Ligand SMILES: Nc1ncnc2c1ncn2[C@@H]1O[C@H](COP(=O)(O)OP(=O)(O)OP(=O)(O)O)[C@@H](O)[C@H]1O
Ligand SMILES: Nc1ncnc2c1ncn2[C@@H]1O[C@H](COP(=O)(O)OP(=O)(O)OP(=O)(O)O)[C@@H](O)[C@H]1O
Ligand SMILES: [Mg+2]
């Protein structure tokens with residue numbers, strides 16, 4: 001369902017983005033960052049993959065490319081048969097909202113919206129902005145699943161870190177996506193709550209959803225069936241998880 | 245050095261903060277949140293304490309009170325001999341910037357500032373805004389310690405999640421504080437990088453600094469000498485760490 005061929009992502013940082021300090025301090029300044037240096041991967045439908053690797057190794061960059069939130073500098077990315085490079089921004093946005101649920105490393109919640117409104121945000125990108133009865137029920141069900149049924153009217157700054165993370169998790173599932181991309185989805189959760197979230201993801205995978213999650217924790221990675229390790233923008237390991 | 249007596253924190257959420265939804269959906273709406281329900285604790289100089297507990301149990305709330313970033317609803321908090329309730333906002337801010345280094349759960353970096361400028365931010369709250377030669381060297385040393393010497397001119401949106409977390413860690417140490425309050429300081433770091441950070445904190449504790457850290461990870465908690473567990477706004481456990 002996903003095929004990446006020699007994917008690269010380079011950030012070009014000109015003097016402008018470095019500010020006045022660039023002039024003063026020569027040498028040691030990095031003006032281009034090769035975040036992804038040629039990644040080739042295939043994921044089949046229904047896979048459950050964990051991506052691990054050092055901080056800064058390119059995991060989020062790769063996940064953003066997978067989720068069509070960013071375009072590669074070079075290389076090919078085929079998603080569900082579409083060559084992503086051939087799609088314009090609107091088509092990309094369409095594919096994304098229909099098939100992919102994304103849990104961001106920094107949540108990306110809207111500060112002015114309540115928990116309910118944040119969970120429903122992906123629905124507003126489709127259709128006419130009216131939230132159906134069924135969508136309302138689905139929202140309540142997801143809020144309950146992540147343990148936030150008693151925080152529905154709170155806004156993000158009225159929630160704990162782990163509660164904000166759980167809003168991001170619920171939001172990623174509202175469109176019933178085929179593919180779930182999770183970037184450190186349990187980083188701010190205690191073990192009991194993490195277990196509940198991993199258990200929920202496990203059921204979604206059993207039901208046929210493809211799950212690709214970035215995690216630093218070996219205990220969380222073991223829920224996956226396949227573990228990929230990254231280092232300095234490339235894949236250095238790719239094999240079955242210990243539980244297989 | 246720290247004494248909290250029957251500390252409570254209650255958030256009052258009126259109809260205003262709930263928006264129009266409050267009117268429609270009765271029952272089940274929480275209009276007051278008792279985040280801290282009577283906490284009494286003492287920390288001596290040089291202690292190394294880990295605070296654990298479920299998401300939403302009140303850990304960050306307690307840490308914010310400890311760090312004088314918020315005032316309790318009731319109860320007493322004595323810090324270094326001062327009754328915090330008797331200090332006005334300016335005096336509180338003074339005590340805070342001189343004695344406490346805070347690593348926030350959501351980093352609180354300034355998006356427009358570079359890594360260097362973010363690390364130096366606490367210095368600008370004291371003195372005349374001129375960064376001394378010594379402070380510049382200290383900044384470079386801290387950046388190197390957390391592995392960001394090659395990211396000095398990046399801004400937060402040009403950094404990975406774990407790199408942003410490391411900026412927050414470096415910033416907390418720039419004023420050489422007596423007390424370090426860390427809220428999930430390694431949540432976005434891989435094990436190798438976490439180990440380096442914990443090793444650095446261990447040295448600081450050996451040098452006499454008091455460290456109070458919130459963490460969800462038992463492996464990280466074991467670096468501490470004392471472990472406190474919270475549940476629903478109260479302390480349910482308080483004892484020596486397994487390594488003692
Ligand atoms: N401004 C606020 N208004 C209303 N409720 C709040 C506010 N801030 C926090 N809360 C509530 O207070 C409770 C405790 O929050 P706190 O941030 O201390 O939890 P925590 O233990 O740090 O959780 P986590 O492990 O998820 O970070 C939570 O249930 C949260 O919803
Ligand atoms: N907009 C940008 N401009 C310049 N460099 C960037 C930008 N975004 C990311 N980087 C760099 O690209 C590299 C990879 O970043 P990425 O966010 O993919 O890392 P990561 O593996 O997710 O790390 P972490 O585990 O800390 O979240 C990092 O070294 C980072 O500094
Ligand atoms: Mg990342």
Ligand SMILES: [Mg+2]
Nearest residue numbers: 160161304349
């Ligand atoms: Mg917290």
